[in-house]
Amino acid sequence: MSVLIIPCYIKSKWDINCLNRLLDTAKNQTKPFNSVYVIDDASPYQYKITHDFVDHIILKENGGPAKARNIGIDKALTQNPEHILFTDHDCILDKEWNEQMTTFLYQTEFAAVGGMTYSWGKTLLDYYHDINGTLAGKWLLPERKELWYMPSLNFGMKSFAAEEFPFDERFPTAAGEDVDLCLRLRSKYKIGFCSDAKLWHDYGYKNSISGFNKFMKLFKKYKSSSATVYEGHTVLMWDSSESIYKGNMYESNI
Numbered sequence: 001m002s003v004l005i006i007p008c009y010i011k012s013k014w015d016i017n018c019l020n021r022l023l024d025t026a027k028n029q030t031k032p033f034n035s036v037y038v039i040d041d042a043s044p045y046q047y048k049i050t051h052d053f054v055d056h057i058i059l060k061e062n063g064g065p066a067k068a069r070n071i072g073i074d075k076a077l078t079q080n081p082e083h084i085l086f087t088d089h090d091c092i093l094d095k096e097w098n099e100q101m102t103t104f105l106y107q108t109e110f111a112a113v114g115g116m117t118y119s120w121g122k123t124l125l126d127y128y129h130d131i132n133g134t135l136a137g138k139w140l141l142p143e144r145k146e147l148w149y150m151p152s153l154n155f156g157m158k159s160f161a162a163e164e165f166p167f168d169e170r171f172p173t174a175a176g177e178d179v180d181l182c183l184r185l186r187s188k189y190k191i192g193f194c195s196d197a198k199l200w201h202d203y204g205y206k207n208s209i210s211g212f213n214k215f216m217k218l219f220k221k222y223k224s225s226s227a228t229v230y231e232g233h234t235v236l237m238w239d240s241s242e243s244i245y246k247g248n249m250y251e252s253n254i
């Protein structure tokens with residue numbers, strides 16, 4: 001049994017279009033989700049979800065994606081699922097994403113898993129994100145089968161791990177909370193890498209010129225979360241005892 005949790009904060013028609021596109025791909029999975037939760041984090045834009053398989057939970061106060069995911073986890077755990085998966089509203093799932101993620105968790109001893117993330121757009125900025133691995137996980141050497149961390153847009157956990165390691169709600173935005181969770185989780189369990197679990201992320205760049213300001217704001221947001229991550233973790237980007245690979249998935253052949 002697998003549950004998909006999607007936190008969202010809808011600000012525009014573009015966000016709604018993204019959410020509907022994601023839900024279309026969630027509906028057309030080769031292995032259906034048992035439940036899909038859309039956790040609306042007190043969005044300022046009014047909308048309705050027309051996909052009847054979705055449990056739409058609307059929060060009264062904005063608390064950030066970490067809190068929204070935790071609410072989804074708590075609700076999911078009442079159903080005793082085997083696996084809890086996470087993505088974002090601006091993603092597009094490969095039709096085998098759920099099947100690949102859950103099969104990997106079934107067949108391995110990893111407590112969590114990350115998949116392969118690609119840019120949806122075709123601008124130079126999107127191309128940079130693919131080369132840089134902006135939303136890719138970080139490998140551990142030498143086998144590159146284990147991840148140090150994985151962004152939560154392409155992430156899954158066995159239910160016992162999700163119950164034991166919730167997201168830290170001190171993170172107010174979608175930046176750093178997934179790194180923090182993975183570091184805490186790895187104090188006890190391991191995170192595997194499933195290259196066959198693919199999805200695409202839409203950064204929303206119309207073109208390389210007009211999208212540059214949005215591009216810069218993204219990295220500023222990630223930078224702003226660093227202080228909170230450092231507060232709870234003394235080792236982040238390099239630990240020779242574990243041979244953490246400082247590059248990303250896209251810098252070597254798979």
